[in-house]
Amino acid sequence: MIKKTAILLIALVLLSFNKSTPEETYSLTVKSEGFRNSKGEALFALYNKDGSIPDEKYEKYFKKGVSQIDKNGTATFTFTNLPEGNYAVNVLHDENKNGKIDKKFLLPIPNEGVGFSNYESIGMSNRPKFSKASFKVNSNLEKVIKLIYM
DSSP states (O other): OHHHHHHHHHHHHHHHHHOOOOOOEEEEEEEEEOOSOOSSEEEEEEEOSTTOOOOTTSOSOSEEEEEOOOTTSEEEEEEEEEESEEEEEEEEEETTOOSSOOBOTTSSSBSSOEEETTOSOOBTTBOOOHHHHOEEESSOEEEEEEOBOO
16 A cells, blocks of 8 residues: 555656646737727737738738727727737728728728838838738737828
8 A cells, every 4th residue: 555655656746747837928918099080990910920911801810809999099909818929910990890901992002090010101112011010029018009091
């Protein structure tokens, strides 16, 4: 009986050393500024892979969230449980709540406000891409993104 107890105790001690610790996760709070009105909603999309943006129909995102726009022309959303890694954020002023970037008649220009992390302006020669928009998340973080209307 003592031998079985000792073996069980040794096995428990060995198992406790082999336990893997859970992966640490972080939160990312995104505040977006410059909404021209409070119609519709603010759509926040988080990306974690090269080539995932632009994403006009919101099909390649890692996580997505929606927030109301306040009377000061700002909206905030917090992504939680993010493992350490590189991320990029896109914010859309989805005025008609259809979940996609609407374009001006026959032109590749957004009709609604859009914003990307690390971008102050966008255009034909400054199109959004993950490599430029991405940033490292290895702690709880806050980012501010300016909405751009064309």
